[in-house]
Amino acid sequence: MTPLLEVDEVDVFYGDVQALFGLTVTVAQGETLAVIGANGGGKSTLLKTVAGVLRPARGDVRLQGTSLRGVPAHRRVGRGIAMSPEGRRLFPSLTVEENLLVGAHSGRPGPWGLARVYELFPLVSERRARPAANLSGGEQQAVAIGRALMANPELLLLDEVSLGLAPVVVGQLYAALPTITEQGTTVLVVEQDVHQALAVADRVQCLLEGRTVLEGPAASVDMAALSAAYFGVSA
């Protein structure tokens, strides 16, 4: 079966600086893949390449077997790719509900709408009339995930959900993931917190300096090999 997402041997640069080196990442329909790795490994660059914010100099990104070459970021949402970006990037002066409605702009049909998002994150529901700027970091992260869901994506990209949040809050956010995947949504999550990544993912792929250094099923990953790969030392 054709994978939902194929990132096929991409090279990605920022000016003269190369961030990804022939990187290949494949995500099957319905799967949750966690891409992990230390700072600067290329995780955010990978997500931006899939979302269409960055263009690969070489290689290709395909969704359901169709190349996304030349498809700009705003049109990829309509194709079924939605991202909750690092730093959340909400509109601070808009209310929570207005921020969520921005995510529905593509008009894709599907299970997700305001009621479903509020059911998933009851705290967000209680804050719906408040400006996003007044929320805690964890609440903002929930709104950012909710906004991405409002696009009814085939593929949900989550960038660093845990960044700057207390472990208990991170746990609450990730607790929503099974409900999301039950709807048939495929998830590609980028995460520095290895334990969270292993807890939520079917498969993990570890990047170091723009290359894959280890990949495998989350349930059977060798922790010694993983920590060696993560820090770039030999096991």
Ligand SMILES: Nc1ncnc2c1ncn2[C@@H]1O[C@H](COP(=O)(O)OP(=O)(O)OP(=O)(O)O)[C@@H](O)[C@H]1O
């Ligand atoms: N805007 C930029 N301009 C130049 N180089 C960049 C830029 N953004 C990232 N890089 C470089 O690209 C490489 C990969 O960075 P990237 O942010 O994708 O890593 P990451 O794994 O997501 O790390 P982090 O957890 O710090 O976000 C790094 O060497 C980084 O210095």
